Amino acid sequence: MIALADCNNFYVSCERVFRPSLEGRPVIVLSNNDGCAVARSNEAKAIGIPMGAPFHQIKRLCGGNGVVVFSSNYELYGDMSRRVVSVLSRFAPEMEIYSIDESFLNLGGLPDPLGLSNRMRETVGKWTGIPISVGLGKTKTLAKLANKLAKKEKTGCLQIDEDNRDVISRVPIEDVWGVGRRLSVRLRRIGLQDAWAFASAPSSAVRAIGGVTLERTQRELAGISCLEMEEVPQPRKNTCCSRSFGKPVTGLEELEEAVANYAVRAIRKIRSEGSLACGLQVFLTTNRFKADQPQYSNSRTLALDEPTDDPIRIVGNAKALLGSIYRKGYAYKKAGVLLLDLVSGRSTQGLLFEEHGDGRRRDFVNALEEVAARYGQSAGFLAAQGVRRSWSMKRESRTARYTTCWDELPMVG
């Protein structure tokens, strides 16, 4: 038996832990740059705020209904997520952390999975303050489905068996995990309106529409496991750091600063995982929502001659790539850096004819990273990252980093 434990309205719930007075009130959390609503309390959903709604479109709706609005506080959410995971992990021998607010647990062989799930829910709530819902099923896809229903019908925990026609047929096709907007339209067109109809359709028809991936989803719904638990996360193959700017950026110098900062962040990610990058890509784009303004977007990729995690090399190359795609006269909205074809740092292939990565350079970079980690970003950084950073994103109503920053601990009394 597989359980999916999913935090309810996760980001909103994190904020409420430290502001209990927000219980029962409409609350939303915005994406980076205070762009879109990415988490909504049940009260906010009831008012009719759609998932992903651009904030400027719902500002009046929010104001009129006393909706409390937060910028996102990923440090807080990341830490709360770790807490939830550590509680969940006590309940099952095998567990897969699927996303920041969801984990699969293998309850196979354990007695009374439903009772266990209820205890799990209670404990997480008591120890972390975060409400969760648990879905149970023979496969991951069934557990997902059960979780969806548990949320919708506010039952907390719910188990679905693959032959339970009454329950499964209540789920509309687009609510099936793996069926998105496009596929659900095409499935509905051939008469498959709900999860049960989909599960019992001829597999050839399903395959013709969505290939092997969709056929796997169909089998999973029928109780045949096709998606294994992944206890140890597979090493990442690529990583990306990109941000929209707080204001349109036109000059090359400002773009270089931003790209240097993104490159440094991306490098930190791979260094923390012990990986090296074999390639890198830089992209930039104007604001695609402004149809009346001239549009331009471009990207360029570079294969590195030797896998590296050296920020100085990456930043230098990133600036060169940016320079080659930059065009004057556009108002840029977003840029980003991708590190490609990541390999483990333990087994790297060197160069045939020359030697890179000299020891002094390595020591210098390590010292710099150490300073930044211990004394903060402003204590040590590359000149290329700039000091003014006028392009920085907007985050006007972020709450304190209650659990990860000494200066911002909540005060009692």
Add this chain to the structure above:
DNA sequence: TCTGGGGTCCTAGGACCC
């Protein structure tokens, strides 16, 4: 004025090889 960020997998088609 204002529209997020970070991933994965699969497939089709082109370039190239013998």
Add this chain to the structure above:
DNA sequence: TCTGGGGTCCTAGGACCC
């Protein structure tokens, strides 16, 4: 008039997820 068969590798684009 007539133009093979069998591969590999890479990339772009489409689909999905949170």
